[in-house]
Amino acid sequence: MLVVLALLRAVIGAFFAAFRPKAALVLENLALRHQLAILKRSTPRPRLGSVDRAFWAVLSRGWSRWADVLAIVKPATVIGWHRRGFARFWANKSRPRGRPPLTDEVVALIRRMAAENPLWSRRRIAAELAKLGHDVSKDAVATYMPRRPRHSDRPRSPAWGTFLRMHLAGTIAIDFLTVPTVTFDLLYVFFVLSLDRRRLVHINVTAHPYAEWAAQQIVEAVGFDTSIARLIRDRDRIYGHPRVTALTAFGRTRGPRFDARVNNLGIQQFPIAPRAPWQNGCAERFVGTLRRELLDHVIVLSERHLLRLVQEHMRYYNEDRPHMTLDGDAPVSRAVQRPGSGRVVALSRVGGLHHRYARAA
Secondary structure, three states: OOOHHHHHHHHHHHHHHHHOEEEEEEEHHHHHHHHHHHHHHHHHOOOOHHHHHHHHHHHHHHOOOOHHHHOOOOOOHHHHHHHHHHHHHHHHHOOOOOOOOOHHHHHHHHHHHHHEEEOOOOOHHHHHHHOOOOOHHHHHHHHOOOOOOOOOOOOOOOHHHEEEEEEEOEEEEEEEEEEEEEEOOEEEEEEEOOOOEEEEEEEEEOOOHHHHHHHHHHHHHHHOOOOOEEEEEEOOOHOOOOOOOEOOOOEOOOOHHHHHHHOOOOOOEEEEEOOHHHHHHHHHHHHHHHHOOOHHHOOEOOHHHHHHHHHHHHHHHHHHHOEOOOOOEEOOOOOOOOOOOOOOOEEEEEHEEEEEEEOOO
């Protein structure tokens, strides 16, 4: 901005100089040349901005004696500026004009559809966008779709998260977590989590976990509930080693003891891949929740003490705690209390670590 103002001031000064006497112009020219010589001695390499370059490029086309008064740079430099400006002008004018770029909303829709529907092709997404009033070609859709590794031409299998969402009802997840006691012994907390409503079905504590004990916990958690059809777990050796044989009512069978009892309940097991805890993400999230909301705030005295604490937290988790996955509801759904039905009171939970708020009648 300052450069533009300086050039404008110079142009106005040149306009008024046309009406001044010739002797005054000669003296002014002499004074300006002397100051320019001083600047050249103090600043060996002066730098000109883009506005300065444009000024000299235009001046060189309209004034034949421009090279005689040029002292800051060489005339060849000004000619080079003019040629580069000419090249940029025609490059911008010759730029191909295609379809207008897609808006951020349409790009976000393309990426969302590609992420939520891994089996959809670019033509399918383009057709779906057309139903929403967006005329987008399949080639434009392919430009913004995330790249997928192409291992084969077989249809892609649904993602693990998609599989879980399709089979939430009738699926349970199990896991262990360790808890140190005041005497630095280790206790093991075992839990069974229903994925449908994120409801904690069963929880227990032991100091010596083994396959038969874990299988008995599944029996106590499921009972006569025939709706449970799938079980997700990791590959911990607590559930038994495949080479171990188990005794059943029908004689000796191959396979671990845990698998034998779970199979007798008619439950299909889905062991997660090695070193892939995200495949049992609901159980891993509950482990973090239990540590943050309870275990990080207490010192466990004994196995009985820990069992009482986790059972209290289980009641709070199922009946009071809101879940983002359930749109702020609890696994055991809580009724909405309208304003004005009573004053708000706090109900202590888990020894005062948490509270439930309700309106007193």
